[in-house]
Each structure stands twice: as C-alpha cells, then as structure tokens.
Amino acid sequence: MYSGAANIVLSHQYSTIFPGVSKLLILVLCLNIQSEVESCPGACVCYSEPKITISCQQQGLTVIPTEIPIQTQRIFLHNNKITLVRSTSFSSCRNMTILWIHSNNISLIESGAFYGLDKLEELDLSDNVNLKSINPTTFRGLIHLHALHLDRCGLLELSTGLFRGLFSLQHLYLQDNNLQNLLDDTFLDLANLTYLFLHGNKIKSLSENVFRGLINLDRLLLHQNRVSLVHRRSFHDLGKVMTLYLFNNNLTVLTGETMAPLVSLQYLRLNSNQWICDCQAQSLWNWFKQFKGSSSELECHLPTNLAGRDLKRLQSSDLEGCIDSFNQIRTSVFSTKTRSGKLPTTDSPLNSRDGTQKCCQPETDKSFIYEAKGKASPSSHSSRDAFDFYRVHFRHAMFMGSIC
Numbered sequence: 001m002y003s004g005a006a007n008i009v010l011s012h013q014y015s016t017i018f019p020g021v022s023k024l025l026i027l028v029l030c031l032n033i034q035s036e037v038e039s040c041p042g043a044c045v046c047y048s049e050p051k052i053t054i055s056c057q058q059q060g061l062t063v064i065p066t067e068i069p070i071q072t073q074r075i076f077l078h079n080n081k082i083t084l085v086r087s088t089s090f091s092s093c094r095n096m097t098i099l100w101i102h103s104n105n106i107s108l109i110e111s112g113a114f115y116g117l118d119k120l121e122e123l124d125l126s127d128n129v130n131l132k133s134i135n136p137t138t139f140r141g142l143i144h145l146h147a148l149h150l151d152r153c154g155l156l157e158l159s160t161g162l163f164r165g166l167f168s169l170q171h172l173y174l175q176d177n178n179l180q181n182l183l184d185d186t187f188l189d190l191a192n193l194t195y196l197f198l199h200g201n202k203i204k205s206l207s208e209n210v211f212r213g214l215i216n217l218d219r220l221l222l223h224q225n226r227v228s229l230v231h232r233r234s235f236h237d238l239g240k241v242m243t244l245y246l247f248n249n250n251l252t253v254l255t256g257e258t259m260a261p262l263v264s265l266q267y268l269r270l271n272s273n274q275w276i277c278d279c280q281a282q283s284l285w286n287w288f289k290q291f292k293g294s295s296s297e298l299e300c301h302l303p304t305n306l307a308g309r310d311l312k313r314l315q316s317s318d319l320e321g322c323i324d325s326f327n328q329i330r331t332s333v334f335s336t337k338t339r340s341g342k343l344p345t346t347d348s349p350l351n352s353r354d355g356t357q358k359c360c361q362p363e364t365d366k367s368f369i370y371e372a373k374g375k376a377s378p379s380s381h382s383s384r385d386a387f388d389f390y391r392v393h394f395r396h397a398m399f400m401g402s403i404c
Contacts, residue, residue, distance in 0.1 A: 041065035256287030
C-alpha cells in the first residue's frame with residue numbers, strides 16, 4: 001500500500017493558506033490516495049519511498065501481474081513460478097529503472113518484452129534455468145541499462161547482435177550457463193563494460209575478435225571452462241583489464257604475444273591447466289619476467305621431469321627444445337586414460353625423417369590423428385578421450401600458426 005502521509009501534510013498546509021478550498025483539496029488528495037491503493041496488485045506490497053516500488057517476490061505467482069501502476073520505478077518479481085514474459089507484460093512501465101525477475105521458471109521472453117523501457121538501469125533474469133536462448137532483439141533500446149544478469153539461465157548460445165546498442169552496460173553476468181562458443185564481435189558495442197563474468201561454462205576456444213570493443217573492461221573471468229585454444233590476438237582490446245582468471249581450463253600453451261596487450265593486468269590466475277613446459281612455453285616465460293602483478297602458479301604437466309614445478313620459476317635452459325613433448329603426451333594420455341586395449345603406434349610430428357627432434361614443426365603431420373581415430377574402439381570412452389587430446393594439439397597448431 002502506498003503511504004499517503006505526505007499528501008495529508010500537504011493538504012493541511014493548503015487548508016491553512018487557502019481555507020476556502022481546503023475541503024475540495026483534501027477530497028481530491030484522498031481520492032488520489034485511494035486510487036493508488038487500488039492499483040497495487042493483490043499479491044504485492046507497494047510503497048513510494050525511496051522510489052515507487054512493487055514488491056511481489058515469493059508469492060507463488062505463475063504469471064506477471066497485469067495491473068502494475070504506470071508510475072512504478074522498481075518491480076521485484078523474483079522467487080516465483082513465472083514461465084513467460086509477454087511482449088505486453090511491462091508495456092506501460094515506462095518509468096521503470098529496476099526489474100528483478102530472477103529465480104523463476106521462465107523459458108520464453110517474447111520479442112519486444114522490454115521495448116520502450118529506455119529508463120531501465122538494472123535487469124536481473126538470472127536463475128531461470130530453462131531459458132536456454134534469447135531472441136537477439138530482446139534488449140534493443142535499453143540505452144541506460146547498467147547491469148544485466150543472465151547467469152544460471154541454461155543458455156546454449158549468445159545470438160548475434162544480442163547486446164547490440166547496450167552502450168551504457170557496465171556489468172554483464174553470463175556465468176554458469178552452457179555456452180560452448182563465443183562469436184567474434186559478440187560484445188562489440190559494450191565499450192563501457194567493466195565486468196564480464198563467463199566462468200562456469202563450456203567454452204572451448206577464444207577467437208581473434210571475441211573481445212573486440214571491450215576497451216574499458218576491468219575484470220574478465222573465464223575460469224572453469226574448457227578453453228584449450230587462445231588466439232594470439234584474443235586480448236588485443238583489453239588494455240585496461242586488471243583481473244584475468246583462466247584457471248581450471250584445458251590450456252597447454254599460451255604465448256607471450258597473446259598476453260602482451262594486457263598492460264594494466266594486476267591479478268592473473270592460470271593454475272589448474274595442463275601446461276607443457278618446453279620451447280612452446282618460452283615466450284610466456286619471458287613475458288612473466290616483466291609482469292609486475294600477482295599470479296598463481298603454473299604447474300607443469302609435461303615433460304615428466306618438470307611435472308609439478310612452477311613454470312615461472314624454471315630456468316630458461318629448462319625450456320630448450322621440444323625434445324620429448326609429443327612422446328610424453330602420448331605416453332601420459334594413453335597410460336592414464338587407456339589402461340586396457342592396444343595403444344596406437346604413431347611417430348611424433350616433432351621428429352623429422354632423419355631422426356632429429358624439432359620444436360613447433362611448421363607443417364604438422366595429420367596422419368597420427370587419423371591413425372588414432374581408426375584404432376580407437378567406438379565402445380571405449382577412454383580411447384575417445386585420448387583421440388580428443390591429440391586433436392586439441394593439432395587444432396592448436398592450426399589455430400595459432402607457428403609458435404616458436
């Protein structure tokens with residue numbers, strides 16, 4: 001219910017100054033108070049201070065109330081059982097600045113559901129695990145939106161143009177979804193974005209222009225994904241990033257050239273990856289020599305004689321040559337993941353025909369991939385894992401080009 005105390009005080013002041021119209025003024029104000037009370041949805045609590053607010057959380061609602069007053073500035077509909085946001089659900093709420101509709105069962109947002117809400121500053125749609133996909137025009141026109149919460153929505157992809165025109169957006173929460181791929185220029189219009197949370201997804205690679213346009217980004221969280229490939233120019237617009245988390249991924253190699261644009265970086269976490277500490281790690285090792293910020297350890301996975309050691313603490317001589325890296329990858333993967341069945345027999349692409357060992361051979365021999373694929377049993381999950389490991393390293397060579 002709206003409080004009418006302010007109106008009653010005002011009517012008393014007017015009655016003192018203009019006694020002839022006091023009764024009429026009081027009647028008008030009282031009717032106004034009554035109309036405001038009647039316009040408050042039955043399952044909700046309404047109040048006008050500090051902003052006109054409709055609070056309907058935890059009421060078991062299955063649909064969005066239709067009688068929301070047009071002057072409402074804040075609407076709280078979280079922790080209900082709402083399944084649908086219609087194109088007309090908020091069409092009269094042109095003054096709305098905050099909308100919380102998280103923790104419902106929303107599976108569909110109709111096109112135009114937020115059309116005309118150009119004063120909206122915060123939109124929280126998180127914890128709607130059946131949402132899965134969002135129409136690319138859903139957020140069009142939200143020119144004053146500062147914070148957008150889309151975490152834990154079961155999202156499978158981000159449609160092309162989904163964030164187009166959100167020039168004021170500062171915080172974007174996309175963590176704990178099922179995203180596997182991020183398209184180039186997904187965030188192109190978000191020049192004012194400072195926080196981008198993408199952790200807890202299934203992202204496999206970062207392409208050249210995936211973060212293009214994020215010139216003011218401060219915090220980028222990409223941990224707990226499946227990232228194995230990072231293009232050498234993935235971070236080219238991230239000169240203001242101060243925090244980067246890439247721990248708990250599938251990284252084996254990351255070049256110093258890739259990290260070079262991160263001139264403002266202060267906090268870096270790269271732990272819990274499968275780092276190969278050979279010649280391919282030399283440029284990253286060199287980059288760390290000039291990095292002044294705080295970093296986690298980078299525990300070497302291979303070669304076996306360096307396993308468990310921190311890459312940053314190695315000597316340059318430890319990284320000379322790619323002497324046994326492919327053979328040790330093959331031995332490590334197949335000995336731990338295929339403990340039964342015949343192991344594929346292949347020649348290392350790091351070994352030349354004359355028996356000498358090379359680092360980052362420019363033209364990778366693909367035959368070992370097809371050979372491994374042909375010998376892997378369809379019923380053997382571990383064999384498929386081993387083949388995937390081979391494939392990741394081949395893709396990395398194709399994705400990055402020559403590293404050394």
